[in-house]
Amino acid sequence: MSISTKRELGSNEEESELRRGPWTLEEDSLLIHYITCHGEGRWNMLAKSAGLKRSGKSCRLRWLNYLKPDIKRGNLSPQEQLLILELHSKWGNRWSKIAQHLPGRTDNEIKNYWRTRVQKQARQLNIESGSKRFIDAVKCFWMPRLLQKMEQDSFLSSYSSMTNMNFGNSAEASTSSMSNTSNFPYLPSSTPPQELFIDAANANNLSTMSSHTNAFSNLDSLQFSQLLEISEQPTCPPNVFENNVYNNPIQDNWFVDTNNYGMQGLNMDPLQVMESYDIPQFAFQAEGNDEWMLDNMGDTLWNMNTM
């Protein structure tokens, strides 16, 4: 044990008195009550004053990662995941910095997400998680899928709204939403759901529709501007996908989740999807270093289940 740790723990006697492991309800309420009355900070003193047999560090961690009122619970939304991928590509493992841009999410949660989901994908693809190739794969496959998921979620909610309001044909609306090209490399046309709303609004009541949300409704302006920065990045780096285009045997199922994980209700032509996302129909190399792509990309990896 380091000198600094000994310093922080105090004497061996004190160290042995300190509780470790999972927090009890009683400890939680003691901590919450104390912080509510006296505020946070000075964690070692706080721990003693609150009557907790915990280190200051442990109290701080429990409060910041679990008890603090504005902590968000539940799965990360596709928007949040996308932001994490983007910010990580910028800053690397600066979890706390990344967490600052995801209100209600902790650095610990983001770190766990990265290690358990993202790195798992890297392992399965047999590529190093920090490598250029992995970053490329994230940008070319994972991000588009997240955006697709966002779009799907938005479509489903709008479909549901319209069904409730007896609006028109959802299939038509869906098709029209996918039809335009976009300046946003990973986004189909102009945030399809909104367009979809406008179509419906033309036929019905614009003011009613304007109150609806679109795919990015959960993003604040900062997050959205960060998302837009993605659009300034090149679509797919040439070093991942070589230029020798040929008829790709897995093209029929790449980009489309063959197991339909998380894609219920979405029945799109993969080529149309690629076009709509403005992603080049990059070639797949049959031999050499990029075999991993053939082996894995069309398979169940990178599916929406793991996002």
Place this chain on the structure above:
DNA sequence: AAGATGTTCAACCGCGGGCCC
């Protein structure tokens, strides 16, 4: 049904940096 294996995430650890005396 039960044991084995995999996954998730709360919690811990070590370290570096900042502040204060």
Place this chain on the structure above:
DNA sequence: TGGGCCCGCGGTTGAACATCT
């Protein structure tokens, strides 16, 4: 200036839970 103390970060662990065989 240097030592003591505290805070916060990133890496790691392990218990609980889920899934597989």
